[in-house]
Amino acid sequence: MKSTFLSLRQLDTLQRIGDFMLPGASNMPSFSETDSLSFVDEILSETPEPDVKDLAMLLSVLAFLPGSVIAWLVKLAQRADKFPGLLGGQLRLLDLGLRGVIFSLYYSGKTGGQAKSASPLQAIGFELVCLAEPSPKNTLHENNL
Amino acid sequence: MTTISTQPLKGGGNSAMSKIYDFVIIGSGPAGSVIAKRLCEAGASCLLLEAGQDFKAEEYPENELNANSRLLWNGGMDANRNADMLFLRGKAVGGGSVVNQCLLDRFDDIAWDSWQQATGIDWFNQQSMANYYQQVESDLSLHEMQRQDWNRNAELYVESFEKCGYQWAPLRRGQADCGKGNDCMRCLGGCPRESKQSMPVTYLRRAIAAGLDVQAGFEVNSVIEGQHFVSICGQQQVAGTVKKTFKSAVVYARHCVLAAGALGTTKLLLNSGYGDAVAGLGKNFYCHPQFMTLARMAEVVDAHKGAFQAVKSNDPRFREQGFKLENVFAGPIAVAMLKPGSGKQHQRFMQNYRHLACMEVAIRDVNPGTISTGKDGRLKIEKVLGEEDRQRARAGNDVVRTLFESVGALEILQSPLKIGLHLMGGCAIGKKDAVVDEQFQLQGSSRLRVVDSSIFPNAPGINPSLTIMALAHRAADEILQHAGSSLSTARASNRVQSASAKPSNVEVSV
Numbered sequence: 195m196k197s198t199f200l201s202l203r204q205l206d207t208l209q210r211i212g213d214f215m216l217p218g219a220s221n222m223p224s225f226s227e228t229d230s231l232s233f234v235d236e237i238l239s240e241t242p243e244p245d246v247k248d249l250a251m252l253l254s255v256l257a258f259l260p261g262s263v264i265a266w267l268v269k270l271a272q273r274a275d276k277f278p279g280l281l282g283g284q285l286r287l288l289d290l291g292l293r294g295v296i297f298s299l300y301y302s303g304k305t306g307g308q309a310k311s312a313s314p315l316q317a318i319g320f321e322l323v324c325l326a327e328p329s330p331k332n333t334l335h336e337n338n339l
Numbered sequence: 340m341t342t343i344s345t346q347p348l349k350g351g352g353n354s355a356m357s358k359i360y361d362f363v364i365i366g367s368g369p370a371g372s373v374i375a376k377r378l379c380e381a382g383a384s385c386l387l388l389e390a391g392q393d394f395k396a397e398e399y400p401e402n403e404l405n406a407n408s409r410l411l412w413n414g415g416m417d418a419n420r421n422a423d424m425l426f427l428r429g430k431a432v433g434g435g436s437v438v439n440q441c442l443l444d445r446f447d448d449i450a451w452d453s454w455q456q457a458t459g460i461d462w463f464n465q466q467s468m469a470n471y472y473q474q475v476e477s478d479l480s481l482h483e484m485q486r487q488d489w490n491r492n493a494e495l496y497v498e499s500f501e502k503c504g505y506q507w508a509p510l511r512r513g514q515a516d517c518g519k520g521n522d523c524m525r526c527l528g529g530c531p532r533e534s535k536q537s538m539p540v541t542y543l544r545r546a547i548a549a550g551l552d553v554q555a556g557f558e559v560n561s562v563i564e565g566q567h568f569v570s571i572c573g574q575q576q577v578a579g580t581v582k583k584t585f586k587s588a589v590v591y592a593r594h595c596v597l598a599a600g601a602l603g604t605t606k607l608l609l610n611s612g613y614g615d616a617v618a619g620l621g622k623n624f625y626c627h628p629q630f631m632t633l634a635r636m637a638e639v640v641d642a643h644k645g646a647f648q649a650v651k652s653n654d655p656r657f658r659e660q661g662f663k664l665e666n667v668f669a670g671p672i673a674v675a676m677l678k679p680g681s682g683k684q685h686q687r688f689m690q691n692y693r694h695l696a697c698m699e700v701a702i703r704d705v706n707p708g709t710i711s712t713g714k715d716g717r718l719k720i721e722k723v724l725g726e727e728d729r730q731r732a733r734a735g736n737d738v739v740r741t742l743f744e745s746v747g748a749l750e751i752l753q754s755p756l757k758i759g760l761h762l763m764g765g766c767a768i769g770k771k772d773a774v775v776d777e778q779f780q781l782q783g784s785s786r787l788r789v790v791d792s793s794i795f796p797n798a799p800g801i802n803p804s805l806t807i808m809a810l811a812h813r814a815a816d817e818i819l820q821h822a823g824s825s826l827s828t829a830r831a832s833n834r835v836q837s838a839s840a841k842p843s844n845v846e847v848s849v
Contacts, residue, residue, distance in 0.1 A: 198581050215681035222686040240408035286422035301671040302404035318692040324525040
């Protein structure tokens with residue numbers, strides 16, 4: 195797996211956090227089983243550079259921590275409301291950032307080449323249909339303007 | 340006819356960098372596009388700058404991940420300082436109109452009266468604005484949602500309202516032909532059918548036909564007013580790289596219209612150094628905070644199928660209490676974010692996606708926030724709910740719970756995440772000491788006008804899109820009236836030049 199924005203170690207850490215957050219349940223695959231991490235650059239290429247740097251630095255630090263400590267930190271961030279003021283805000287940002295990246299990848303339904311399961315969207319039965327051919331009726335507004 | 344360019348601006352020759360336009364318009368959402376169309380049709384030379392990319396209808400992302408990351412500023416993760424409220428704003432040619440639901444309601448007397456009271460502007464009333472509303476309404480294809488448009492989520496909404504004795508009404512939406520069997524939730528990432536009346540298929544299309552130049556991928560960092568023209572400085576994205584690269588660029592205009600939205604316009608003015616000179620800049624920020632409630636039903640609801648929104652609350656008691664209830668839903672990524680936590684339990688909840696019904700409380704917030712920028716120029720948004728706001732949210736959420744209970748919900752989840760979709764204020768309009776005067780002119784400036792939701796003096800409690808466009812029509816009248824004779828002269832002059840086929844460097848002088 196390659197990323198223009200994250201190192202292999204950082205990607206590995208993100209995968210570990212992903213599997214902690216989405217371990218798999220019933221017919222829902224785990225995060226790593228979808229190989230959706232392969233698409234992380236699709237998010238990061240559109241993310242402001244300072245935010246990408248912050249994420250990379252966070253993952254670099256977390257890479258040295260044992261799984262149990264990462265799990266504790268993730269759970270702590272998810273209980274941010276219990277902490278007032280600046281600390282609560284920072285924990286909420288951490289929660290938003292991590293869940294934002296991991297849930298976006300997982301529930302995008304994108305599965306990478308190393309996927310060991312079907313997409314989670316198949317598991318929940320999500321499908322959107324929109325016939326993309328513009329109908330001639332849709333050009334009516336041109337006469338109106 | 341000109342086309343939309345995403346190529347970097349170049350100096351020299353006849354390029355945008357060496358030309359002095361009559362108007363540079365910053366932002367291509369509903370306000371910027373209406374203004375662009377009106378000014379171009381009047382004969383002015385205009386350049387419209389948009390930080391986001393240009394998409395053809397068939398190029399809009401199909402996937403929720405790509406729609407979020409490519410069509411929203413910061414992937415939809417702009418947060419307040421406390422990180423408990425997210426602000427969503429469009430970043431593409433067409434701005435917010437590409438990612439919204441194009442719900443087009445006029446303001447009522449309550450909204451206009453509160454604006455008149457806050458600003459002293461006497462044309463803030465239904466009668467004075469009627470012509471402008473009418474112009475927009477006749478320019479767009481409008482559809483009042485019918486019974487046959489309802490999906491099961493809408494049916495449950497109506498069923499619960501009727502059981503509990505609350506009033507509802509059909510929604511009015513800007514759409515031409517959504518066809519049959521299509522799922523309009525896709526519209527949140529841009530309408531591939533060109534049915535939704537977003538700017539790229541309506542006002543912007545006509546503006547381009549009238550000669551508008553559009554530069555996509557151009558993020559403006561500052562505006563500098565000179566004696567004779569305005570320099571608009573920014574960064575042009577260089578296409579074709581995974582890691583984005585930018586080139587500095589400057590364009591020039593005799594006048595500049597700021598239409599980058601509440602956050603975009605305010606940020607730009609602050610970063611251009613107007614914060615000290617213009618008291619009130621960055622204040623009075625509102626966003627109609629929205630609170631989503633998901634209800635797990637025994638039946639399959641498939642709230643993501645069919646028409647995304649079809650009905651709305653129309654109960655005067657709700658209006659009095661300062662909230663309204665929306666018939667909405669969200670894609671899997673958004674639903675996953677709305678439910679706190681993670682783990683197996685979270686995944687089991689998501690497995691019920693097709694069984695989820697949804698309603699949303701949108702409050703008319705009264706506690707203003709502030710917009711500022713840091714040393715790095717990035718936005719800092721201070722927005723908290725006041726006691727009155729919390730009371731409104733509680734009242735709305737209580738009603739939603741009652742409504743879902745009345746139709747047999749098995750489980751009800753009221754998400755703690757607050758979302759701001761209607762971003763308003765920061766450059767409030769008014770008669771005296773306001774950021775913007777009633778001619779839409781920035782205080783103390785003769786070359787900058789502000790024409791977007793940043794001028795809102797308070798939260799109306801009604802979807803703002805139609806009123807933003809109506810106000811843009813009014814602003815165009817003001818600008819053209821101010822420019823009137825010189826534009827007519829220039830048009831006449833252009834016709835003569837065209838007939839004699841002589842090259843000329845003469846620009847329209849405004």
